[in-house]
Amino acid sequence: MIAEIIAAGSEMLTPHRQDTNSLFLTAQLNDLGVEVAFKTIVGDNLEHLTGAARTALSRADIVIFSGGLGPTEDDLTREAVASTLGISLRRDPTILASLYKRFAARQMVMPPNNAKQADVLEGAVILTNSNGSAPGQMIDTIVGDYRKLVILLPGPPREIKPLFEEVVKPLLEATLPSRSLARRILRMALIPESHVDARTSPIYNEYADVQTTILAGHGEIQLHFTSAKATLLEAQARVDELAGRIEAEMEDAIFSSQGESxxxxxxxxxxxxxxxxxxxxxxxxxxxxxxxxxxxxxxxxxxxxxxxxxxxxxxxxxxxxxxxxxxxxxxxxxxxxxxxxxxxxxxxxxxxxxxxxxxxxxxxxxxxxxxxxxxxxxxxxxxxxxxxxxxxxxxxxxxxxxxxxxxxxxxxxxxxxxx
Amino acid sequence: MIAEIIAAGSEMLTPHRQDTNSLFLTAQLNDLGVEVAFKTIVGDNLEHLTGAARTALSRADIVIFSGGLGPTEDDLTREAVASTLGISLRRDPTILASLYKRFAARQMVMPPNNAKQADVLEGAVILTNSNGSAPGQMIDTIVGDYRKLVILLPGPPREIKPLFEEVVKPLLEATLPSRSLARRILRMALIPESHVDARTSPIYNEYADVQTTILAGHGEIQLHFTSAKATLLEAQARVDELAGRIEAEMEDAIFSSQGESxxxxxxxxxxxxxxxxxxxxxxxxxxxxxxxxxxxxxxxxxxxxxxxxxxxxxxxxxxxxxxxxxxxxxxxxxxxxxxxxxxxxxxxxxxxxxxxxxxxxxxxxxxxxxxxxxxxxxxxxxxxxxxxxxxxxxxxxxxxxxxxxxxxxxxxxxxxxxx
CATH class of the missing domain: 3.90.950.20 (CinA-like)
Structure with missing residues (x-):
């Protein structure tokens, strides 16, 4: 199963703003055993968004959008997905009622624009967003001969994070093959990456079933070990064995074996x-x-x-x-x-x-x-x-x-x- | 003219690493009057890279790759572009000689792998990299009925930045229509973004020829004004007039009118x-x-x-x-x-x-x-x-x-x- 993350928003095509949701989403997807193979950043432009959606559906099993679910004319993710999948949008009365209530609670009149946040893709599961007005949506569909999961999520980090953890993750866990994941992080200071790699690669290369990632920067080297197995016990045993051998090799150069700073x-x-x-x-x-x-x-x-x-x-x-x-x-x-x-x-x-x-x-x-x-x-x-x-x-x-x-x-x- | 930036490297598909070159490249391209419409991040996988190259050529006039020019088997940008454009790679004797010399200067023998850094796309201009072993390459070609510029650049920031500023930018300036760009940044502390926007949007909306961007974060609001005109004088006059009116409105809330912290x-x-x-x-x-x-x-x-x-x-x-x-x-x-x-x-x-x-x-x-x-x-x-x-x-x-x-x-x- 491979995934593509599409971040929608013109501000992320300026020199000033990064897409950061994808880092969170990648960590979550990796935990579920899903590899992220592509990330695309696209502006608030229906043609560009539709093109990006079509490309993603052609190369990934799971396509996750972040952003573009707001109430303004620039929020076009719903429309782009509907057009790409050839399905229609319906205005959901329950969501609409909750939108009216949100505004009433603040003693404000809802601008008519906002009603579009109640538009739902025909056949989609509604993912209730407890931290914002736009709900997420998920469609489990067939494109060509392949099963595709298309998930629409809001852009603000304080909305997408709880929504993914509380609603999307349990849904994906139920639909994807189960596995258990164990992780260890070893941290070292002030040693050149090449030295660490020369001393540790003969060891970690013996562990084909443990994924090793070396991160270097700010005077620090981190070794990340991840293993996925049928049970947590098996996975933990593999990363612990590897981490133990690396600790024996690098001795007191390792300042942290549980990830502390x-x-x-x-x-x-x-x-x-x-x-x-x-x-x-x-x-x-x-x-x-x-x-x-x-x-x-x-x-x-x-x-x-x-x-x-x-x-x-x-x-x-x-x-x-x-x-x-x-x-x-x-x-x-x-x-x-x-x-x-x-x-x-x-x-x-x-x-x-x-x-x-x-x-x-x-x-x-x-x-x-x-x-x-x-x-x-x-x-x-x-x-x-x-x-x-x-x-x-x-x-x-x-x-x-x-x-x-x-x-x-x-x-x-x-x-x-x-x- | 619209551009797509493709960042190649599997590490940028982990939860730990961002593509940051694209922020620099976007600023540079905007200065040249080129809008970035898409950014794609793709791993070290020939099929994925080739697909990303094909998609980019179908939707952008300028396609810039960063990364994937190193000496390892995972460095596949050259091969992906060659395959997508249907042209061959030739091993350049001058680059090869300079690679041998780099190693000799360090009294090392060059591993045979490294020779692939001398592979050049048939018809490409070689962009000499004074801070690393892999040169950049640029191809000015026709795909379908459209002119396309394809530019391959190395991934390390300390290589790509001087290479773009010293070699690529003058080349693009010579080939793209000329224009002059003026910028102003106003900075304010501790005011809610909505207040700033409510007070300033009636003013900046009068200036359709000045692009206004509001950035908020870390207790600070920045207003960025950019104008592109035939002459620098005209462009500067427009941003200065707008900035002056905003300064009059916001008074001493503005701590900086030239971008200082x-x-x-x-x-x-x-x-x-x-x-x-x-x-x-x-x-x-x-x-x-x-x-x-x-x-x-x-x-x-x-x-x-x-x-x-x-x-x-x-x-x-x-x-x-x-x-x-x-x-x-x-x-x-x-x-x-x-x-x-x-x-x-x-x-x-x-x-x-x-x-x-x-x-x-x-x-x-x-x-x-x-x-x-x-x-x-x-x-x-x-x-x-x-x-x-x-x-x-x-x-x-x-x-x-x-x-x-x-x-x-x-x-x-x-x-x-x-x-």
Whole structure:
């Protein structure tokens, strides 16, 4: 069974908007054992939509539309499907009544246009939408000699997601052959994708019945393993066996074997060891603190810290002597050490971590930092006994250097906690 | 002239990867006066690719492929286009030589597979790729009675972008009818899209020759105006006239009339007034500082600040009395005021801004904050003479509340500076 997803809406043919529903729909369909083979994005144009519907019906078993079910003249999915399948639309009195009621509840008069949201394809199952006015529709039909499922869904994410999960998925489960799916995700930081692949592909290639996907980006590599079997037990055993062998190969490079983020793992490790953390950030300007505090309940281990963007604030919040900055530059192992030790002492936390560096685009200010290259970053980690320093030499733009610096700081902390 | 963009690659048919090249390509094509009418995403499958190519040639004048030009067996764009157009591939000796040289320069032996990157469609113009091994190709041909341009481009963003800008765009400019395009972007924060539309649509609807697009998201509304005319002067005059009328209508709700971000505008206003800024963040945990420091040269106005996630740190970094937190709760106008005044005094900046609130998902800790709803946030702004406080009651998840809090803080600061 292969599917095609058609996203209808001219805004998705501008440089500003992506179709994102298809990512959700793809995950849901894959869970049901259906592969998505094509995605099409088409504007609010009856001829284009009809053409896209005809093409999709010729090459896919399941065709899912998202969008184009609204009340305006530009909402043409119903009309396009009716014309493509050669069936008519009827105005459903129950849906029409519920539309009138929605407006009455808001003490508004329904514009006549809106009545078209009650138009239903002859023979379609109505998929009740509890989060919006336009219901979805599904037609189970024969085109040529083949069975085709055509499903029309609304475009807004807050409508399509519950509608799919609560109404469409149970319907598809009942009509498609049953199978059970198991998944595992292993995550690693700061390792090149080619290294991971060279070390792991000899292993995962032995598992033809497990689908392996490698995702790389933002200083992280993810290995996704999926297996589909008659029973969940069988499927889980296969992905667990493969994940176990990869964990043995990659050892402590793997920070997460259940899908948690690096921030979550570090916070959990701190909490389990009854340790608290503070940060002093120069070039990352709050990014590390922001990443940590994005995790709910981060306050169990993270106390806070300072954004020390000037030499004065390095003194004010972390007791870094002015002369040290003048002698070595703010971007130096000496200042990284003093910042980490200073923020730890000031906040009374068990661990203090610091980041100081040149994120660009301009170089360092006059003085000792002037000669240092953009991308030079120092990380300091103080624990009260000793202080570890790491030098980075990153290449990339300001956003990239800031992100990777925060990623290195988290991984540096994790590996130190791991030992 | 209408275009279709075909993104080739099975990874874009998973729940994890989007086609993003098409956003860049759409912007470039629109600049050339070409509308994108369809986007198709297709996997690494010769039959599917050939079908997609055939469909695209039947409905678009310009068909652009991204991806599928690599050296592996899964890279099939060349073969699919050759088969669809009924032309053959020839192995180009100049490209082959340059492939051998690339490997030799890295002191590696080229795997025999890689030679297929030298395969060129008979009659194609070779588009030299200075950032990768696979060149692009363009064919200007007749299908049926219609002229068709078929363009094959590599998938990696760092290859396709310079290749399009430096090689493809000049070629298309030379072959397409000439026109000039002018653009303006107006940006507003924290206003509902429906309000903006109700007030501005009577104006922009008078300008049928200017394309207006409204984009809403992340606490911001953008109005994009585009006009295409025979001369740049004419086009610019039209968008400027419309933008001027919208600015008169929306007044100081518009923070940017040339496309700058809210962070950039606030930093520029501070710098022009010779003011400096510090921040004390509780629930946003560094997000506001991170947004400000993401702007290059933000240190001209932003000195830094503190992430005060615990009552202790509110005392340590901003001199907020422990008893005040105990009496009113950390999420209170009193603490917001003390934080803003305290961080300003500690850092010696002209202005101090604070954010304290409940971002959820859990409620406040036992004590005065326990009864306050998730989404309650206070912002304080101290300037040395008086301190302004703003109460927010936001609804949404943790990320949403944190983002909107930082957006409100920036807009609060902007409106205060504006007066």
């Amino acid at each position: 690096l921030e979550e793992v570090v916070l959990l490790m701190l909490e389990m060891r009854h340790l608290t953390l503070s940060v002093a950030e120069s070039c990352t300007g709050g990014l590390l603190a922001q990443r940590l505090t994005a995790v709910p309940n981060s306050s169990r281990a993270f106390v806070g810290g300072a954004v020390v963007y000037t030499p004065e604030l390095k003194m004010v919040f972390a007791d870094v002597p002015r002369e040290m900055v003048e002698m070595h530059g703010a971007v130096s192992p000496e200042v990284a050490r003093a910042l980490a030790e200073g923020i730890r002492a000031r906040t009374g936390s068990s661990l203090g971590i610091s980041i100081t560096g040149l994120a660009g685009p301009g170089g360092g200010p006059p003085g000792p930092d002037a000669e240092k290259p953009v991308g030079r970053v120092y990380i300091g980690l103080a624990n009260g006994r000793d202080t570890h320093i790491k030098e980075l030499n990153l290449t990339g733009d300001r956003d990239y250097i800031r992100w990777w610096s925060s990623q290195h700081a988290l991984e540096f902390l994790r590996l130190n906690l791991h030992r | 809210l962070e950039e505008v606030v930093l520029l206003m501070l710098e022009m007034r010779h003011l400096t800024l510090s921040v004390a963040e509780s629930c946003t945990g560094g997000l506001l500082a991170q947004r400000l420091t993401a702007v290059p040269n933000s240190s001209r106005a932003f000195v830094g600040g503190a992430v005060v996630y615990t009552p202790e740190l509110k005392m340590v970094f901003a001199d907020v009395p422990r008893e005040m937190v105990e009496m009113h709760g950390a999420v209170s106008p009193e603490v917001a005021r003390a934080l803003a005044e305290g961080i300003r005094a500690r850092t010696g900046s002209s202005l101090g801004i604070s954010i304290t609130g409940l971002a959820g998902p859990g409620g406040g800790p036992p004590g005065p904050d326990a009864e306050k709803p998730v989404g309650r946030v206070y912002i304080g702004l101290a300037n040395g003479r008086d301190t302004h406080i703003k109460e927010l009651n936001l609804t949404g998840d943790r990320d949403y509340i944190r983002w909107w809090s930082s957006q409100h803080a920036l807009e609060f600061l902007r409106l205060n500076l504006h007066r």
